[in-house]
Structures are given as structure tokens and as C-alpha cells.
Amino acid sequence: MGAMPAIEAVALVKEYERGVRALDGVSLSVEAGEIFGFLGQNGSGKSTTIRILTTLLAPTAGSGRIGGLDIRREAGAVREKIGVALQEAGLDDLQTGRELLVLQGHLYGMSGGAVERWVVELLQIVDLEDAAERPIRTYSGGMKRRLDLASALVHAPEIVFLDEPTTGLDPIAREGIWRYIERLNREDGVTFFLTTQYLEEADRLAQRIMILEAGRIVAEGSPEALKAAIATDVVTVQVGEASAVGRAADVAQGLAGVEDVRRTDTAVAIYLPEGSAAVARIVRLLDEAQVPVASITLARPTLDDVFLRATGHHLAVDEGLDGATA
């Protein structure tokens, strides 16, 4: 502790067009050896933040440091330290997977023999040995993703930025990537800055997360702390008819001790302490208000609830969103 942060951003602002702010004062600090999760819905500014911190894009205002190096004035030295896989895998159709990785190694100044040996290992890690000699043009989407990830790790960087690293991967490949990230973090102390659409992924990997909403940070902390901060249970009522959601929300607002009510198209999430004691009462009141109830679940807060609380909406529809998984 007390050492300089691995990644630091101070009041980053990005205006792509005059007056339209993709980032509106983003400050953050990631410690060396941390896995940091950056969440936010589409267009909230995650990729913009990554492009700025990795020296691809100049911020309109604000500053950033990577391992103590200024992203503007010492961009070259910053690039030596970081590995990056952008959201869109940036590959070259005509090279083979092996050629691309070897070239990448050479561009980081690695010497011939060392690159060749390391690339063999890396291809194994991302499970592409069999496709190594094929032109990348013939790879599937998931294979391209994995190759792109490998290319971010060729030079064994201390700090790695991954923009949605597992989007489009099947569950087995995703698990493999997660394990590898965890291993690099644990054994080599590699710092990770990753964005994701999967709350499950953030929950599993990230030691600390930040939620971005329209270019501003709206929540920050460890997943556990953020969940605990809600300090309530969540009773989720799936309403049988969409037209009755409003009535259900009214009922929920009237409950004694209720802390918050959030509604979606078909459901109402009621945040209140001692949820188990309240369920019977909720059912009775909904019945009186003639709200058809499809299901009712009681859960400890999930990261999705954290997200919903912070932004007023769910992150995305995916397998991690089941509310009742806790």
C-alpha cells in the first residue's frame, strides 16, 4: 500500500462532438495487482475510457497515469507496460494466428527464439494450437476473440486492459479465460482493468468495480461491499399482466419500511429489510389490489440490484440476471 497506483485517471472528459460528452469527469485509481471491473450499459463510455488510458485517444480534458507514466507525455513508455484487447478484435485476415502473435512479440522488441517459444505456449493457453497455421480469415468469432486476447499478453505486460474479453465466447471458453486471468493475477501480480456486460463475470473476477452511467461514475466498491450497502432484501414480484405493474408498484410504495421500489416492464423489485417477514403481507396487499402475481422471489441483493439501484435500470439481459440466484 501507499505505492503509486497502477492506473490512475483524474477528471477525464471526452467530447467527440462539441457539447456531447461521452465522458464527463471520470476519476479512478486501480492498485497494482488488482482486478478492476468497469460496468455500464451500452454507450456509457467504457470503451472511450479504455481508449484514452491506453493512449489511442486524446482526452478533451483531464489526465491519466499508467504505472506513474503520463498517458499523454510518456505515451511510448506507457505502451511498453500495457497489454490491450479492444472491444472489436483487431486482426489481420491474411496472417496466420502464429504469425500475428510472433509479429506482435517482435514489435515489443522481443527476440526471435524467445517469441517463438512463448507463442507456442500462448496458443495452448487460448486453445488455438490446432488453428495456429491457418489464416485468421478462417477463424470463428470466438477463435478471433481468443487470439486477440493472446495478442494482448504476448509481451507479458504488467497491466492489462480488456474491453469485454468474453463477449461472444461459449461458457467453456469463458471459464478458461477467467481461470487464466485469475492465474496471471495471482501468480504474476498482473493488474487487470476489464469491462464486461456480464455481472456474473464482474462478481467472479473483480476485486473492485465501478459503475459508469452516461459518462459519470455512479457507484464504486468491492462487489461484496456494494451488495452489503444495499442492506436490504429484494422481493421481486413478476406481475402476470404488464398493465398491472403500475398498481403493484403503488402497493409496494405503501409498504411500511420499504426503502426503494424499482419497476421494469413486467416486474417490481421491492427493497426492504426483513424481506421474509414481509412476503405474506405483500401477497395479501397485491391480492386486494387485484394484481395478478406470476411469481414472487426473495433474495439477497445481487450485483444486478446494485446496478439497478445505481442507474435505475438493469445492465443487460443475460444469464447472470436471474435475481433469484443468491
Add this chain to the structure above:
Amino acid sequence: MMRTATATYWLTKRALREALRQPEVELPQILIPLFFLATIIGAANQIAPQAFGVSNYTGFQVPVAMVQAVAGVASVSGIVMVTDIERGYFDKLLLTPTPRIALVLSRLVADAVRATVVSTVILVVGLAIGSPLEAGVGGAVILVLLMGAFGAAYSGIGLAISLRTGNPQAAQLGILIFFPLLFLSTAFAPKEVFEPWLETVAEFNPVTYLLAGMRSLVLEGWDGADLGYAFAAVGGIGGFSLGLTMLALRLRAR
């Protein structure tokens, strides 16, 4: 410096490897100029001596075909660059510590190599169909070197457009721009037979001097002044196009 040299080396290797993997892109750059060469000679060979005062019209046209082929391969380079930009591969390269200049230098070196190859092929075909080569083997070497330099110089146009716009349609302009340059030069006849306006334009066109230098080697032998002007013309084109390229590179890559 060292960094720039090694990065340029590896990226050049990649560029040449990819050129070899796409013969369908490289071959037309040779075949189309040869087709023009055949048709122009077919049309004008008989009247050329009286009409233009050109003794060997085949020898007069071979340099045109060489220049055209080299402009073709050089323009492909801009299109390859724009493809890298579109695919995001260019960003991946920018994320490495590769000195920015190496991204352009490697293309220029690869283009120079490709230019010497295509111009050699055209020259050999030209000789086979009856072109003289008064300056002999040494002249052939100079011709090909001149074409290597012209390839690098001309590719700057396409590279500048690609870097600035990132737009594949715009990148096609590289070769389209070449046709007016060619037609406003002495490509078809010596400028002595031109209308005054065209003669004036041709006198300001660097391609005129490039062709004059090449033709001197093919038709007459060694002429230091003509060769000097030819290399100066290539230098002028290169200075202009590479200046634009560096500007465009600075705007795209930090």
C-alpha cells in the same frame, strides 16, 4: 533508431508476405499496363515515326507501362492500409511501442520492393517485343531502381488519403489521380507535337521528366542531365506525397 529499424523490418516482412498471398491483387497491376502497351503500340506503331518523329515506338512506350504498373502497386498499399484501419488491426499496431514512422516506412520499403519486381517484369516483356535498351544492363538496373524509388514516392499519395480518411472508397483515389498525371505528360507522344496548352502543362508535370529520363536509357544511352531530372522528379513527388503522409499520420496516431 534501432527500434524504428527493427519494427520497419518486421512490418515490411509482413507487407511482402501478404502481397505474395494475394497474387490476384498484384497480377492485374502487371497485366493491365501490358494490355495498354499492346493496344497503344498496335494503334500508333506505324504512324509514330512520321507523326511523332519517334524511331522506336515500342521503346518509347515501355517506360509508360512501367510507370503505370508501379503507380498501380503503390496505390494498392493505401488500400491495404485502409483495410488495416477498418479491421482495427492498425489500432493494435498503434497500441504497441512501435515508432509511428515505422508503420509508414515499412509500407514504403515494401512498395519499393514490389515496384522493382513489377517493373522488371514489364521491362523484360518490353525487350521481348522489340524494345531497344541502349544503356545496356547498367541502364536496366538504373531503370528498375528509379521505379523502386517512384513506387515509394507514389505510394505516399494513397497512404496519406487512407490515414486521413480511413475510407476504402477514398483510398481508390490513389490510382485514379494517376491517370490525369499520366495523360497530361508526354505519355503518348513527344511534347513537340502537342498543342501549346498541353505542352505547357506537360512541362510542369513531373511524370514528363520521369519518362524522359527513362526513355533516354531505353532509346539513346546515357544522358546524365535527363537522368538527373528524372530522379529529381521522383524526389519532388516523394517530398510532396510523403509530407502529406506524415501530416496524416500525425493526425491519426498520437
